[in-house]
Amino acid sequence: MADELNTxxxxxxxxxxxxxxxxxxxxxxxGTGAFDIVGKRKRWYVFFAVxxxxxxASIGIKGFNLGIEFEGGTQIQMPAQGANGPITADDAKxxxxxxxxxxxxxxxxxxxxxxxxxxxxxxxxxxxxxxxxKQSLFDELKPLGSNGQPSAQAISDSAVSASWGQEISRQAxxxxxxxxxxxxxxxxxxxxxxxxxTALIALVHDILVTAGIYSLVGFEVTPxxxxxxxxxxxxxxxxxxxxxxxxKENTRGILGLTRRTYGETANLxxxxxxxxxxxxxxxxxxxxxxxxxxxYILLGSGTLQDLALVQLTxxxxxxxxxxxxxxxxxxxxxxxxxxxxxxxxxxxxxxxNQARKAAERDADFDAADDEALDAExxxxxxxxxxxxxxxxxxxxxxxRGRPSGKRKR
Amino acid sequence: xxxxxxxxxxxxxxxxFILIVVVLYALVFFTGGGKATPKLGIxxxxxxxxxxxxxxxxxxxxxxxxxxxxxxxxETRVNGIGVSGTEVVLDGSNIVITVPGEQGDQAKKLGQTxxxxxxxxxxxxxxTAPPAAPPPGQAEDPAAIQxxxxxxxxxxxxxxxxxxxxxxxxxxxxxxAFTCSTQDPLRGNDDPNLPLLACDQxxxxxxxxxxxxxxxxxxxxxxxxxxxxxxxxxxxxLTFKSEGRKVWGDFTTKNIGQNAAFVLDTQVVSAPTIQxxxxxxxxxxxGNFTQQSSKDLADILKYGSLPLSFTSSDATTxxxxxxxxxxxxxxxxxxxxxxxxxxxxxxxxxxxGLLTIVSLALSGLIVxxxxxxxxxxxNFTLDLAGVAGFIIAIGVTADSFVVFFERLKDEIREGGRxxxxxxxxxxxxxxxxxxxxxxxxxxxxxxxxAIAVGDVQGFAFTLGMSTVLDxxxxxxxxxxxxxxxxQSKFLSQPKLTGLGGVQTLxxxxxxxRKVPAGAGAKES
Numbered sequence: 001m002a003d004e005l006n007t008x009x010x011x012x013x014x015x016x017x018x019x020x021x022x023x024x025x026x027x028x029x030x031g032t033g034a035f036d037i038v039g040k041r042k043r044w045y046v047f048f049a050v051x052x053x054x055x056x057a058s059i060g061i062k063g064f065n066l067g068i069e070f071e072g073g074t075q076i077q078m079p080a081q082g083a084n085g086p087i088t089a090d091d092a093k094x095x096x097x098x099x100x101x102x103x104x105x106x107x108x109x110x111x112x113x114x115x116x117x118x119x120x121x122x123x124x125x126x127x128x129x130x131x132x133x134k135q136s137l138f139d140e141l142k143p144l145g146s147n148g149q150p151s152a153q154a155i156s157d158s159a160v161s162a163s164w165g166q167e168i169s170r171q172a173x174x175x176x177x178x179x180x181x182x183x184x185x186x187x188x189x190x191x192x193x194x195x196x197x198t199a200l201i202a203l204v205h206d207i208l209v210t211a212g213i214y215s216l217v218g219f220e221v222t223p224x225x226x227x228x229x230x231x232x233x234x235x236x237x238x239x240x241x242x243x244x245x246x247x248k249e250n251t252r253g254i255l256g257l258t259r260r261t262y263g264e265t266a267n268l269x270x271x272x273x274x275x276x277x278x279x280x281x282x283x284x285x286x287x288x289x290x291x292x293x294x295x296y297i298l299l300g301s302g303t304l305q306d307l308a309l310v311q312l313t314x315x316x317x318x319x320x321x322x323x324x325x326x327x328x329x330x331x332x333x334x335x336x337x338x339x340x341x342x343x344x345x346x347x348x349x350x351x352x353n354q355a356r357k358a359a360e361r362d363a364d365f366d367a368a369d370d371e372a373l374d375a376e377x378x379x380x381x382x383x384x385x386x387x388x389x390x391x392x393x394x395x396x397x398x399x400r401g402r403p404s405g406k407r408k409r
Numbered sequence: 410x411x412x413x414x415x416x417x418x419x420x421x422x423x424x425x426f427i428l429i430v431v432v433l434y435a436l437v438f439f440t441g442g443g444k445a446t447p448k449l450g451i452x453x454x455x456x457x458x459x460x461x462x463x464x465x466x467x468x469x470x471x472x473x474x475x476x477x478x479x480x481x482x483x484e485t486r487v488n489g490i491g492v493s494g495t496e497v498v499l500d501g502s503n504i505v506i507t508v509p510g511e512q513g514d515q516a517k518k519l520g521q522t523x524x525x526x527x528x529x530x531x532x533x534x535x536x537t538a539p540p541a542a543p544p545p546g547q548a549e550d551p552a553a554i555q556x557x558x559x560x561x562x563x564x565x566x567x568x569x570x571x572x573x574x575x576x577x578x579x580x581x582x583x584x585x586a587f588t589c590s591t592q593d594p595l596r597g598n599d600d601p602n603l604p605l606l607a608c609d610q611x612x613x614x615x616x617x618x619x620x621x622x623x624x625x626x627x628x629x630x631x632x633x634x635x636x637x638x639x640x641x642x643x644x645x646x647l648t649f650k651s652e653g654r655k656v657w658g659d660f661t662t663k664n665i666g667q668n669a670a671f672v673l674d675t676q677v678v679s680a681p682t683i684q685x686x687x688x689x690x691x692x693x694x695x696g697n698f699t700q701q702s703s704k705d706l707a708d709i710l711k712y713g714s715l716p717l718s719f720t721s722s723d724a725t726t727x728x729x730x731x732x733x734x735x736x737x738x739x740x741x742x743x744x745x746x747x748x749x750x751x752x753x754x755x756x757x758x759x760x761x762g763l764l765t766i767v768s769l770a771l772s773g774l775i776v777x778x779x780x781x782x783x784x785x786x787x788n789f790t791l792d793l794a795g796v797a798g799f800i801i802a803i804g805v806t807a808d809s810f811v812v813f814f815e816r817l818k819d820e821i822r823e824g825g826r827x828x829x830x831x832x833x834x835x836x837x838x839x840x841x842x843x844x845x846x847x848x849x850x851x852x853x854x855x856x857x858x859a860i861a862v863g864d865v866q867g868f869a870f871t872l873g874m875s876t877v878l879d880x881x882x883x884x885x886x887x888x889x890x891x892x893x894x895x896q897s898k899f900l901s902q903p904k905l906t907g908l909g910g911v912q913t914l915x916x917x918x919x920x921x922r923k924v925p926a927g928a929g930a931k932e933s
Contacts, residue, residue, distance in 0.1 A: 077728075077731060117734075127518055131514065145729070153455075153729065154730045156728045157726050158727075159724045159725075160723050160724075161720055161721060164460070164462070167722065168861070172860075172865075175856050183852065223865070227865040227868065230856070231850075233853055234854070235850075238805075238808070238846040241845050241849060242842055242846065245841065245845070272819060272823075279811045279815065283808060285804070286753060287742075288801060288804065289749070290743075291801070294741050294742035298734065299735060302793070304742065311801060
């Protein structure tokens with residue numbers, strides 16, 4: 001079946017080639033892209049299958065780099081500026097050991113310039129131990145507070161129990177389940193059945209790929225990450241909704257027509273919304289990018305950065321899947337319906353017929369031949385009126401060389 | 410004369426929007442003290458936040474009633490410390506204590522269950538190994554609680570009852586096998602009617618204790634008192650209620666020379682030898698106390714024990730410096746995000762980009778007002794995650810404009826319309842998509858807000874709120890402004906709208922119809 005479809009779309013490709021090729025950007029901008037995404041869907045399926053398999057394998061074998069909220073532990077943070085000059089991670093480590101007689105697990109300096117901070121991590125300390133460490137850090141290093149004076153209050157600490165991350169994640173998973181159910185209901189009402197199913201598949205893909213990339217790259221997973229994952233799903237669906245809306249609009253009444261197959265129509269819708277999808281994604285990503293950079297430079301780590309990173313990853317996965325996975329998949333699912341297959345058959349028959357006629361007319365069809373041109377134009381107009389959007393009256397058009405009397409509408 | 414379908418009267422919509430802004434800002438400035446700043450979370454202004462998770466022996470969900478009771482007791486404990494501005498709120502089965510400013514360290518100890526019980530000491534050994542930290546996660550596990558209960562509270566550890574109570578035959582071996590640990594799974598979850606193997610607070614001694622004969626609820630008052638001649642350290646002085654006085658009197662009369670243990674949350678605070686009968690209902694707990702710790706204990710005992718046991722899931726103190734840095738970082742990130750979107754929109758959409766900027770700015774205006782009002786009305790605090798929510802929402806808001814503008818292009822390209830006639834039609838179609846996609850986004854935020862715990866709620870709340878406000882702005886500002894621009898000859902020049910390329914294309918299309926059939930089949 002897939003072969004049959006491929007030949008059809010392939011057959012349409014030469015016809016779809018514009019006489020004068022514009023630059024890719026211009027084609028994107030005006031929406032005439034004519035990128036044959038649906039026709040080459042097998043390639044994309046292979047791509048996505050490999051991607052998902054790699055992600056699953058990585059999750060299974062490599063697992064995740066879990067943050068302090070999952071492992072449990074204490075983190076102490078202070079400005080890297082002290083009354084006696086800059087404070088290094090080693091200084092902080094020494095002060096920690098002096099206070100408790102044991103070593104901190106890690107110490108690092110994050111952020112730059114005045115925003116730089118030193119972070120110490122250790123196993124979970126109780127309130128008294130935290131107090132001791134803070135006192136020792138203050139006595140030995142005198143970190144400067146916001147007013148430029150050394151202050152013990154300039155030291156932040158956070159103690160997290162090992163179960164906290166699990167609790168947050170459990171809630172997030174429940175939220176994910178509830179969201180999936182509600183979204184399914186929403187999609188079922190808003191779209192037709194196969195569209196809803198495809199959108200869900202794309203959604204699952206986005207979760208898997210985002211999680212997989214986290215596992216592969218070894219980004220730290222924090223509760224903020226787990227949560228961010230949920231909002232990505234909103235974005236992912238957002239893109240899919242935009243594309244499917246257009247597919248739905250373009251394919252209205254397609255079964256009664258022989259102009260295009262479902263696959264070609266879907267591909268056209270995809271091209272028409274391509275710029276919209278790219279634009280919405282770029283615009284959604286720009287603030288996230290700002291968040292990521294600022295979070296990284298100024299704070300080094302934490303909520304801002306975690307949320308931004310997961311959004312960035314997930315949005316990219318989301319836009320990819322809504323363009324290259326959702327629509328092709330929709331076409332294949334739709335084509336399981338014999339009605340659409342028969343329609344595709346009729347389209348092919350008509351094209352064969354046209355090609356034969358064109359061959360008969362041979363090369364002597366001439367744009368200058370008014371009669372032939374008019375016949376062709378009438379046909380085109382009839383198809384246009386029936387296939388896509390309802391008929392419109394192009395009043396404001398300049399009527400170049402067209403006999404105005406012929407237009408009755 | 411009513412405008413034709415799809416056309417609107419932009420002035421009315423803009424007027425409605427101005428009305429909304431005026432009402433919102435009137436509320437901001439003329440109610441609730443008129444302070445026009447939103448409530449900031451402790452991670453943005455500095456302070457301490459402690460999240461206490463309720464923990465039940467069998468892992469079941471604690472009842473609402475006991476959670477509320479626990480919240481109230483913690484609130485009285487907070488008031489006992491006398492830190493102002495402290496909030497104690499219930500978040501699912503967590504109690505979150507928030508202390509703004511720099512005095513929050515004491516709040517970290519407020520979650521102590523403080524179940525005090527008096528048990529008879531039947532056997533005692535020095536702890537041989539130093540207390541070991543258990544593997545992470547274990548202490549909160551209901552299975553760990555059950556296991557600890559089975560070994561450390563076995564009924565056959567003791568024989569007899571009341572005055573004949575004595576260590577059972579296997580007790581000595583069990584006590585030797587028992588090791589102290591810094592995280593006790595039984596903490597606050599021991600059964601008072603069973604014997605108990607317990608350690609002292611330093612983990613240096615371990616005890617076999619009889620069942621609780623006198624409960625902490627019989628304590629009438631507790632005060633901490635300074636060191637005196639015969640007591641080198643701070644102590645906590647207890648006064649019993651009448652029933653407690655009688656029981657304590659009885660016990661001390663019959664057990665002179667024996668030891669009684671004060672057990673607080675399954676840890677032995679002290680196990681003094683009874684020198685003489687104590688009949689006046691007064692007693693002292695001595696231990697390794699400092700002034701602060703004796704006061705803490707006295708306060709906690711005075712305000713009663715919690716009906717549930719809690720673990721501190723997350724105890725965070727953010728210095729004012731770090732809070733300020735975070736707030737700045739958030740604002741800078743938001744600024745950069747906005748600037749990037751502005752530039753992109755201007756380059757890409759020109760005049761329409763300008764309208765986007767105006768819409769985003771107005772959106773920011775009402776978001777701020779709503780933020781201040783929500784802080785006042787429902788105590789909504791803006792935290793770092795919430796700031797992230799707003800920044801990410803910039804994208805969502807701008808997306809709605811993109812959907813609309815790209816729709817306009819579609820209309821011009823495919824319908825061969827002018828900018829002016831494309832607006833009403835494009836709007837009708839874009840509206841549907843905008844509503845659907847915002848609905849999905851809102852759904853995600855609402856689910857997240859309702860179910861998630863911790864930081865996330867702020868994020869979900871701001872994102873969801875921005876989505877709703879986005880709708881208001883798109884409907885009442887962006888669309889009317891675009892409609893106005895399309896009616897002005899000057900503003901709808903192709904050079905200004907950035908739609909020139911599309912219009913040229915539409916013109917090309919029309920002339921392309923004269924080209925042989927092959928090319929005509931390309932597109933409609």
